[in-house]
Amino acid sequence: MTAYPLDKAWVEDEVTWLQAAMGMPWDAAGATGDHGDPVGWAWSDAPGWVEFELDTDLLTGWQADPASNHGLLLRGEGSENRKVAYWFFSREHGNAAAHPQLVVGYNMP
Numbered sequence: 770m771t772a773y774p775l776d777k778a779w780v781e782d783e784v785t786w787l788q789a790a791m792g793m794p795w796d797a798a799g800a801t802g803d804h805g806d807p808v809g810w811a812w813s814d815a816p817g818w819v820e821f822e823l824d825t826d827l828l829t830g831w832q833a834d835p836a837s838n839h840g841l842l843l844r845g846e847g848s849e850n851r852k853v854a855y856w857f858f859s860r861e862h863g864n865a866a867a868h869p870q871l872v873v874g875y876n877m878p
Contacts, residue, residue, distance in 0.1 A: 770811045771846050772821050773804035774828065775839040804842045 777800070779789035788794045789803070796802030809823035821843075831838040858867040 770813055770819065770821070771807045771844050772809035772811070772823060773807055773842045773844060774831070775800060775804055775842050777803045778839050800842050801844070808841070 777789050777793075777795065779800075780791070783790045786799055789800070806827065808827040809821040811819045811821040813819045857869055858864070860868050862868060
């Protein structure tokens with residue numbers, strides 16, 4: 770899986786596969802055209818936790834201009850021989866233990 774910074778703001782209760790907000794379409798379906806260069810990678814071969822190693826040097830724009838932080842697009846990377854799909858439970862899922870979580874860990878320089 771690859772993490773990309775989103776280039777476009779989106780509205781939580783309006784975002785869909787085709788639009789970032791009501792009347793504001795993504796450049797390509799699924800926001801696949803609305804991201805910059807990759808900023809992190811992870812490997813996942815089974816359900817459960819996935820840990821991304823993010824390159825904070827590539828996120829310096831967010832530090833200089835926090836308003837430009839529109840989140841990350843997590844994209845499965847496939848090859849010509851296989852398809853990739855990932856499923857995530859929403860925060861509204863009936864099983865609270867399955868709700869997505871963001872855990873941020875960092876190392877002090």
